[in-house]
Amino acid sequence: MRPSPRLQAAIEILDLVIDAAATGGAAADTIIQRYFASRRYAGSKDRAAIRDLVFAAIRRSAERPLSGRAAMLGLAEERPDLLSLFDGSPHAPEPAQADEPRAAASLVPGWLEPAFRARFGTAMEVEARALAARAPLDLRVNRLRSACPSDIAAQLGAQPIAGLPWGLRLDPPQPLDKHPLYLSGMIEVQDAASQHCAAIAGARPGETVVDLCAGAGGKTLALAADMEGQGRLIASDTDRARLSGMAPRLSRAGASGLVEARLLNPGHESGAFADVAGLADLVLVDAPCSGTGTWRRNPELRWRLTPQRLDALLAVQARLIDVAAGLLKPGGRLVYAVCSVLESEGPAQAAAAAGRLGLTIADSMALSPATDGCDGFFVARLTGSC
Incomplete structure (x- = not known):
């Protein structure tokens, strides 16, 4: 042409x-x-x-x-x-x-500028430009396959990611979907922000863990690796297609025997967990959100979000946090995460949940591309008796 x-x-x-x-x-x-x-x-x-x-x-x-x-x-x-x-x-x-x-x-839709200034202050333009740039390719080395990060880094020409012992970065990115390391389950494509989320969750061998909004299973696989294949891990979602698409990833990663996929009825999620209510050591709520932290990968999301859509998402997030709290055993951990840079979806939502449910925010992290070199993300670990 x-x-x-x-x-x-x-x-x-x-x-x-x-x-x-x-x-x-x-x-x-x-x-x-x-x-x-x-x-x-x-x-x-x-x-x-x-x-x-x-x-x-x-x-x-x-x-x-x-x-x-x-x-x-x-x-x-x-x-x-x-x-x-x-x-x-x-x-x-x-x-x-x-x-x-x-x-x-x-760089930012006009109606979102006040929210971005509230989040970033004088660094708003720098952060917004970073969100409009192309992202590198981040990988998580799969310990379930006994993979060695340094060996894989040498094979791919990748660099380690600070603070993530299993994380590697390829910049510029390169296609890996046909690479033997990917096909054998030695590596998974996963942004550093999501890897930090799994690290804060801290899943342990032998625990009962629920990934409430599992989607295609990216964080499920990270949780499974941290559990070293031992315990009970339920991956649930309301999207049948995404949930069923998880099976090949689980098989490739060596996690099929640990993970139970569970389809949820939107708005009636609690009814699917009668067997787990009050028993979970950890529930991860990677909630539906604005996706403002993923604009590097999906820049057209800036054209989709509206004030009405954001209000609806905030309500869904609060409801899912309440569902998750009902699954925890006393002293269990509720990890709330969103790929968003908005205060309303991140710190404000976590603080509201802590007050509403009588929980304590034990740890939290707000990430952004210009400051942290990864997707915009917020994650908080809440603990206490529910």
């Missing part, structure tokens, strides 16, 4: 991403995959170039653009080489007009 048709393809994909952001549709990565699945003529170099254009436009504008064309015209203001590609040739964008809408450059 010539550069001009590549640009037109990027505009078409952006239109789809913008529509999905407004309607709760698929993620940008999924949309890109679907777009190319029906366009086999696009070669690997074409696909890479188009993808880069799409994400450059997404990262540039925190506010949802009017259209893919407006997003790309905005990007062209910073990259004049792109403006010449609006040439009206076959399969190319029509020439740009002076009065056409152009997406403005921004």
Whole structure:
């Protein structure tokens, strides 16, 4: 493909991403995959170039653009080489007009700026820029496979992550889904922030542990490794597809014998845990959240979040914390985590839970990409009798 048709393809994909952001549709990565699945003529170099254009436009504008064309015209203001590609040739964008809408450059949606300033103060712009940048690839070495971090680091050219004895970082990232170390379960892809979460949880061999919002099982696998394959680990979620997709990961990691998957009925989660109520040593609540801490990986999330959506998430988080508290045995540990940098979802939610449930915040950690080199994240460990 010539550069001009590549640009037109990027505009078409952006239109789809913008529509999905407004309607709760698929993620940008999924949309890109679907777009190319029906366009086999696009070669690997074409696909890479188009993808880069799409994400450059997404990262540039925190506010949802009017259209893919407006997003790309905005990007062209910073990259004049792109403006010449609006040439009206076959399969190319029509020439740009002076009065056409152009997406403005921004780092944070306007309605979220006060919350970001409350969280970061004078460092807000630095942190917001870090959230708009590309992320490195973090790995967790799997102790269940008797893997050695230093040996794997040498094989991959990875660097250790400070404070995480099983953590490694590849920067720039490289694809590992076909690598023998990945296929054999020696490594898992997991951001350092999630690894810190598992470390604070401190799952131990022989314990009864519940991962209440397990999703595809990333933190479940980290908990299983810390339990050294001994005890009872329940991985639960309301999403059947994500929960069923965990099985191959568990098998690869050597954790199938420890983990029990349990599908939950949304809004009625407590009913699925009659056999565990009052018995759990540890319950991890990696709650649904705004995802503001993951903008490096999913920058279009800035186009999806609304004040109404955030209010709904805060209510869900509080309810799930209450469900988790009912599962704990006296002295058990409730670990609350969100991939968010917002005070309302992090420290404020944890403090409210502690007051409501009579718990004590024994430990907490707020992470951000500019300061800590990982996703934005908050995790707190609460203890006490429930």
